[in-house]
Amino acid sequence: MSSFRLFAALCGLLLSSAAHADQVRVLASIKPVQQIAAAVLDGIDQPAALLPAGASPHSFALRPSDRRALASAERIYWVGPALELFLEGTLHSLPGSRELVEIPGLQLRHFDEGADEHEHDHHTHADHEAHEGHEHGPGSLDPHIWLSPENAVIIARWMKDDLAPLYPQQQSQLNANVAAFEQRMQVLDQQLLARFAPLKHKPYFVFHDGYGYLESYLGLQHSGVFSLAHEIQPGARHVNELRQTLNAAAPACVFSEPQFTPRLVNSLTEGLPVKSAQLDPLGSAIAVGPQGYEQQLKALTETWASCLEGI
DSSP states (O other): OHHHHHHHHHHHHHHHHHHHHHTOSEEESSHHHHHHHHHHTTTTOOOEESSOTTOOTTTOOOOHHHHHHHHHOSEEEEOOTTTOGGGHHHHTTOTTEEEGGGSTTOOOOBTTTTOOHHHHTTOOHHHHHHHHHTTOOTTSBOOOGGGOHHHHHHHHHHHHHHHGGGOGGGHHHHHHHHHHHHHHHHHHHHHHHHHHGGGTTOOEEESSSOOHHHHHHHTOOOSEEOOOOTTSOOOHHHHHHHHHHHHHHOSEEEEEOTTSOHHHHHHHHTTSSEEEEEOOTTOTTSOOSTTHHHHHHHHHHHHHHHHHHTO
């Protein structure tokens, strides 16, 4: 009988957890947006994220539980179809849906802005195919808006006003939370600009043209984009071309992302006078909390700066 009771209790716990997951009031598509919402809602509520840690918004597919969560959420914050194309059809019929790229005053950029002929030399035909597969073609909107600290503050202010009707008794707390977020961002702003000032001319390459907002903010410019589709292993000729580019620029840093296998990175960099490091623009390893956005930005820029300082 005790075994039956234990089983019943576990079933009840699982059912309540599932119900709670489906009844989240504020739901963000990706973790960085969830982190900004968590700063705004500090001490008031806990926003959830649709995508699990490590999932890519480019290739994610909705599960039945995700659809229930979307249907019951009172606010759904997503960047827009340039990033989460899988959400476009689903969210049109949901009144709580908010497309963040539509926020007034947001600083938006498009791919290849500020690029010169030298940069274009590093893109091959295979690279452009990878770009198109990820909706990162020349002239298209760069959806990585959260990597601009200035945009993060604009988003937080806008979220405060948008969430006010949901939390009418917590207006002063919402105002205080956003003011605190802005103050913390001002401090971080000074720290980042001071650290990166002497690093502006250090050469580095990225595997994903997803850092334009942060590069613009820090005054940096990548030397090239090795925009390889992570599901396709490049041929020997392509790898050799990229190695020649790297060797000509060395010493340099090569920044990959979690979805790219170490084997691919090693095949590009082995034996060359370059340093490699891994950047995660989604901050998968950072705990969600009121200071999560700053912690994600600190972790990302710490890896970036440390590599550049070492060459």
